[in-house]
Amino acid sequence: MSDVEVSGADGAAESEATHPLRISNLTKTFGGILAVDGASFAVERGSITGLIGPNGAGKSTTFNLITGVHAPDSGHVYFEGEDITGLQPHQVAERGLVRTFQITRELGEMTVLENMLLAFKGQRGEALWRSVLPVARRRVVEEERDLLERVWETLELFEIDHLAHEEAGNLSGGQRKLLELSRALLTDPEMLLLDEPMAGVNPTLEGKLLERIHDLTDEGYTFLIVEHDMDVIMENCEHVIVMHQGSVLAEGTPADIQSNERVIEAYLGGEV
């Protein structure tokens, strides 16, 4: 579909219609360390795109730059044709670009249910006056029932419904990953950026999750996934981007990548 080694500068080839997320020439340094160095790529709509690369290649940092956790030193992020460079995290998320964290960030003293309920976008009750005033509140309550229904569905899907009333801080490492992923889904995103969503998740469940992700892509969601499990990447992604030392080393189909000399040298090692 797209050519190997695209550089974002001539990304004009990819239209907004087909590629909702495009980054061009992102650069970020921390102190003396060049974490991301002129990275450019685009993600195709409705695809599962893998973002791989050695540890420290700048994948998580790229996520942080895209989602506004850090501001890039230079370069741009475009989402649905809009320049979202330097926007606040919530502004990015409001536009439908939602991420999960490599090291999970659950809301520890809130129950799993509360964690999930928080995710919905544009809740009526998030306006203080509606939550407080008599008549308006009735509508809030109604809405809440609907939301709760959806939360339970999702919890069941991810097999954590038995933990619904547990405080999120008491979950095990894997359970936290699940919570975070399911919570991200509830925000009704256009596109999800998942940072190592399967690390620490039991293989059986992992399979189910991947199925679910495929279903979602069929519904039009787009995924960009950082993952070190090559099986997952190779079997599920239509497109893979390889980062190395802060910039994009290669792009292409899993097959292309697997046979790319430079990728093998830099990342895959002899194996796989």
Added chain:
Amino acid sequence: MTVDDPDTDPDRPATDGSGAAPASPLEGAAAVTESRPRWQVDLGYIVLTTIGIYVLITALGLLTGLGFGGVFRQLQTVTFLAAAYALVVLALNLHWGYTGLFNIGVAGFMAVGAYGMAILTAPTEGTTTPGLGLPMWVGIPVGVALAGLVGLIVVLPALRIRADYFAIVTLAFAEVIRLTINSGALADVDAFGRQLGTGGGRGINFPLLEHAIPRWVLYEGGDPAQGATFVGVQVLTVTNRLGIERTVVESAIYTSVLVGLVAVVFVLSVRTANSPFGRLLKGIREDELATKSLGKNTDLVKIKVFVLGCAIMGLAGIFWQGRNGYVDPDAFLPIITFYIFIALIIGGSGSNTGSVVGALVFAGVLFEGPPYVQRIINQVIDLPRPTTIYDAVVALGSFDPLPLVGYTVGQLANLRFVLFGVILILLMIYRPDGLLGHRDEPASPLDLRAERPTDGPSSVDGGDDDE
């Protein structure tokens, strides 16, 4: 499903009764009232505490020979103080308990409210620090708005810094406010051709709200000369018949208005907490970046909540000082903020009911208690009063403990602070969640537990983790 669903019940005590091992008496009451709606339980706590404190004060008052009149006044004072505390503690709970904004500049915001009102309503002439001479119904809302505005100014820069820095910045701001008010620079200024100012260390006299508000309730246009209002006629006839003095009636009305305000703020706070908005606040408290990444404009929410809380603090300041008819900067020393924190922590931060209970306990028992004890002791025995502890201890050498006791009793007012400290410490060690904190108060307008039972023997379902 309903609240009474049998499936849910067996699980409940396990979760509700969790927390520090020895359940408090209040917690015990919770078990009894399990099946009642939450608001009834909450009201129960508040009423029980109030009754308890009233009984205690009455008993002590009679013991100290205050007489019924004195006891009545004491009850009124305590009620007033408790209500004033409750108002500001509720506001603090909104900041800290829900949003995790550790604001230790409470006294400063109270000062802004009180001073705003004082400057507006102080008479234009005839006093050392003239004001604008406006009526109180201008002064109060403007004072409240000013407190909110200053809250806005404080929170904007403070948004970006971490919790403990935030605390110190708010404390510094409160001191800036107090020192500025205190300074000669703003003591009297010419503004709009008027003499205005904070009065510096001298403070401002303004018309007593304790009179103005009740009169406004009792008389047409707040002026006794214009005759009584409908309510006024009723109240005055009844009280006259009972032979209650007018000033007593006025104080009672003032206190009632304040209690009413507390009730309103309380209900609004509860609704706020049990709503999606409250959920946002909790989310911010737990992990702001995660909440942001879900698309929530946390900064805006923090600003709103902070400003709202500060406005309520301003209101509390107004009513508090409104009883004196006089404000000066010393009423807003940082220690006041810590009093408010003690009250909140006793009750349990994160719980609105706890806030009110804490205010009652603090104002009624801790704050007013030691002077009572001192009185009782002084009445019962005539103790020697050595000037230093050395003399007292030396006397101990000759087996005379009385000087030491006398010295200690004489120092009770100071030892009260030691008591505050000890209580704070004990609470933080043994009941960091206070009497009622960390309860299972869902951040949702629905009772989440009741909505759907957990089905089957779930593998791990257990109590809250209580540090």
Added chain:
Amino acid sequence: IGEEEDVIEESEDGDDEDEDAEAAGTDPDEREVMLGILQPETGDLGELGTPIADAAELPALQLENEGSPVTVAVQREDTQTESEAGISRAEDLVAAGVPSFTGAAASDVTIPVAESVAIPEQVVMCSPASTSPLITDLDGDYVFRTAPSDALQGQVMAEVAFEERGWESAASFHLNDDYGQALSEVFVDSFEELGGEVTNEVAFEPEQPSYTSGLEDVLSDEPDVLIVIAFPVSGIQIFRDFYGEFSDELPIMVTDGLIEDGLPEDVDNPMDNVMGTAPAADGPEADAFAELYEEEYGSGPGVFNAHAYDASAVQILANLRAGENDGDAISSQMREVANPGGEVVGPSNFAEGVELAADGAEVEYQGASSTVDFDENGDMESVSYDIFEFGDFEIEAVERIEFEA
């Protein structure tokens, strides 16, 4: 005053209402005179307030000791030097039916107590120690004081400095509070009115680690004299810093807040360049009072003790002459028993005076602190000040100035 009020009053005192005006006195056997004492026995002014409260109780004890038929029921309450507690305790007094009380001490307690208790409840209060000029403006029918207003002290200081000592320029270094601001302002106004020049006015915060910079600032224009208005809690540091960095030849004038015997020792300097003013206990019967006090409590009286005795004594007389424990009635008798006209009464013949008053006779109280004449604001009509000289670690009163307001 109509029917309605009557009902109300009855509930409070159980006494029948009486047309106020000229009172008829009482038969002392019939009733107890009630008197409240509201002083800070703990808190910031605790050390000062306890002897003041003792002195305020002395007239009652004296009557008891001398076997007077009049009994005075004294109720003593502690303000803890806080306005909140002060109001509460004042309300306790009112609730107990006390029609008048001696209190409070700190001005920032006295004012709220007056505003929210004494004036609305129509009971009389007489402060022995509040010197804030603000109190002058409070309702003179209910709020009295035997302590002089600071407004007067400022004038005295200006006169002494400019006229007596011939200092033509002055600078003021004052505590940033009610006391410091008010005194400094009055001093500056009076000094300038007299023709002097005020080079600098600097306010300071209490209990700072150092005052060197503040002193440098206030002294930058080289005034002839420096006025220091402070309390020992900061004053010790101020003088330590002063002697550490500046010329100890520069004359300094202090106010009553710093007239404290141990000060030079704490400053570790003879303080030869310092003088000060303080309200004098200069009543005609100052000695008689001091003797009484010594007898009762075993030590000499301290600051404002004489004022406290006088405050209580006048209230007892007014109460007896009014014939009832009623604030309004006492209010209308306060000036009657204190101001000129009638038999002179004082600490030495208080027991007799009490009986005269009870019989409704004209009396004129002349006390320990002053002759005790109230003006229409409830302030003293005339007061006297002592001029103190520091030197060689001692403080000595060198002169007394009578001052008519």
Added chain:
Amino acid sequence: MLVVDGLDAGYGDLQVLHNVDLQVDEGEYVAIVGPNGAGKSTVMKSVFGLTTYMGGRIEFQGREISGLRPEDIITHGIGYVPQNDNIFSSLSVRENLEMGAYILDEVPEDAIAEVFNRFPILEERQDQTVGSMSGGQQQMVAMGRALMLDPDLLLLDEPSAGLAPDLVEDMFDRVDAINDDDTAVLIVEQNAKEALRRCDRGYVLVQGENRYEDDGDALLADEQVRRDFLGG
């Protein structure tokens, strides 16, 4: 060497482990697998005295260690790399390693050199604060730190999570190598197939209880285990 016998443990009032039995012999390589939340990490934490002990016995080299403090346990020769929070993020790489050998009087330069040898990137970055390194780099630091004392038994809680594939391989090789040097290894892995393939023996933990115990290949071959826990 390590014997866990009928262990009950949990957090506060919450019991997570129910009567767990487990054994690691001298120089053995043992894996624990199981679904998320089964209590695998809890077992490890319990060995290190970091949970609420509720009953049963933990013995190491014949001595009971249940109830000891972590800093004592480490002197018995057990090293531990926890699942989360396993580095001192504000310290440099080198300082992290030095801390790993805190109980020694001298900084063991040879041990550090060996770690650097194993993970060359760490030598390059030895003065960088670890918090600013990537997830995988942090995992290396954590491993390196636990190896500083040359322990007799190494507890590894999901060491391969977040590692790049070559490093995963490398990590498993490394663990093999460690194991070959007579260090017993107890490993918790979600990369269960790899772990079971390499280990001597494996346990499957489900809902806080032992479900299966066998040698690794046997478990791998077990139809039931495959289906339920290894994703087919």
Added chain:
Amino acid sequence: MGDVTDFTWEQWFGVLLLAGVGVLILDLLRRLAVGDLGASTLTTFLWRGLVDGLIVGLAAVGLSMTYSILRFANFSHGDLVTTGAFSGWTAVWVIGGLGAADLGSRLLLNADRSTSARALDVHVYAEPLAIVAGLVIAALVTILVALAIDRLVYRRMRDSGGIPLLIASVGVALVLRYLIVFLYGERTRGVVRSSPSIDHPLLFWTDGVVVHELIMVGSAVVLMVGLHVLLQYTKLGTAMRAMADNRDLALITGIPTERVILATWVIGAGLTGVAGYLIVLEQETLNFNTGWFLLLLIFAAVILGGIGSIYGAITGGLIIGLADNVMLVWISGDLTRVAAFMLMILILIFRPQGLFGGVETA
């Protein structure tokens, strides 16, 4: 959009702040030139600013250390300063005043007003031994008090977060302060004689060096450098930072955390006690509020400098001290403190982590 000129608003803010300071300095020079401001006045302000700054900085170092290692803002720190001051000077009076006054008034530092520093002749030349002994005792007593508090209070809260500990420390502060009042009374007292001074032709720039001031400044510098070396270059120092970072991991790693906490209190409290003692040596007066009134300034210094950084604490102290004094050129004395706090707040806006934040030097 250009990249270089693309300042973030914080940076703009920082530039503005610096520009503001620049303008003030220029104005200062102008005033000096015009003669609005005497040179001696300015030097007094500057010198006093430095000394005040060092006082605050010295007290701040202990706080900065316990703050970063034990992870909570200790609101009882000011009262530890007071504890050090009272205990140290009590020791000096008891030892140095032998025979000059009765034990009761020496033990309670003249609570009964029957003697004085003059009567006991307390200063460094007359009582060098007592002064040194006082220093040691100040450190020891403060350490003991801090350890006792840790045992009774903080130890039971090891797993609580920073805020519960902060609140508990407010309780500790109240208890300490009012126990001191209970023992010593509320009176302010002068506890040292006015300092002797050295005058020497070589000291051409001044009329005389105040010896007590010199001791204070000198010890402050020595202590701070020493502490820095200790924390930066010893294993204990690293272990402290490791603990500050991740206590659970420290446990697992075999760092004896309780012992490190003990060491932290010993060093932190010892330093704090000495600070209180030296502050009083310089300041000459003592009151139960001495430390509490310094506390907000100390916090300002610590936060300005960045928590955990010793040099930061000192820099912060100096900034606060200088602002508090030099601002007198422009504003009245009752507002300089306001200016100092505002400066802290403004600096935090553009450097939320403090000036030295992130680079934890200690």
